[in-house]
Structures are given as C-alpha cells and as structure tokens.
Amino acid sequence: MSEGIDLEELARDVLAPENVRLDRLERALPQIRSVLEGEDDAVALQASLACLLWEAMPQTNWCGFYRRVGPAMLAVGPYQGKMGCLRVAFDRGVCGAAARTQAVQRVADVQAFAGHVACDDRTRSELVVPVVSQGDLRAVLDLDSPFLDAFGSEESALLEALIRETFDRPGVVW
C-alpha cells in the first residue's frame, strides 16, 4: 500500500468549517502515523508529511518544511504547493519567528504580522510548528492558506503533537 490516505475529496477553493476540518484531520492522523511508522530518515518523514498533510488539510496553498541550514537560516525542504521562498532568515516572517522562539506561530491574518514574508501574496493565514529534536531546532513545518483564520487551536495542537512524536526522538537521521 502506498496510495496515501483514505479521505474523501474536499474542495480547496472554499474554507470548510472548523469542525469539518478537525474531523478530517482526526481521521487522517492514525493513517499518517501508520505510514510513518518505522521510518527514521528525516527527509523521507518530511516529504511524506508534506504530501499527507496537503491531502488532510485542503485549506492549504503551501504545506511543507523549511530546514535549518545555519545558525539563523532556513532553506526550503520538501513541500506541496506553488513555488515558495528558497531561504528565510530567523529574523524574517512567521517561519523565522517559529524558528527563533521554538514556539508555534498561529497567525490568523498575515497582514497584521510585522515582517511577514510574502512568498505568495495570496496567503492570508499561517500555522508554523517548530521541529525540535533533542533540544535542537531542526526545521519548521509551514502551513499557509489563502483564507483568513484557516487554522484553529485544536488543529494546531494535533499537529504539534504529531511533529513532536515524529521528530523528537534519538533515532531520527538528519
């Protein structure tokens, strides 16, 4: 089996209500966990998560990872969506804030976020989850949406837990 996850098709051009999105994500998560089980390679994990979360969260127009490539620099990693910025410094944008603070950034309106990086000017809201492994900031998971306020606090908490259990363990090969 390598056909991704079993979820009904959902339009990407309308924002489903939060309860519908949450129900879909909750049904996707056990399938995602079973796909990733036993894999330790960070790129294989990131690429598969980008693909599966893109399916599970159709409110996204960009879904993937920026990897830490220097003391204060991120470079693009595996993702789904339209072309994104290749590099984001820690002092720029929502991704930079997540990397710098190692705290989840849930931004309902990017225009109200000082220093937002407009890689795609259709993006209206973002959720960025830091990927910390054994105390080191390794990457961030960046989810962007063309809809305002497209990521709820419960979606955020579920993704935070998924990222922690996937990457914050000694066996992962970076």
Ligand code: SME
């Ligand atoms: N939106 C991010 C930058 C990356 S891309 O848009 C894919 C930010 O402001 O951090």
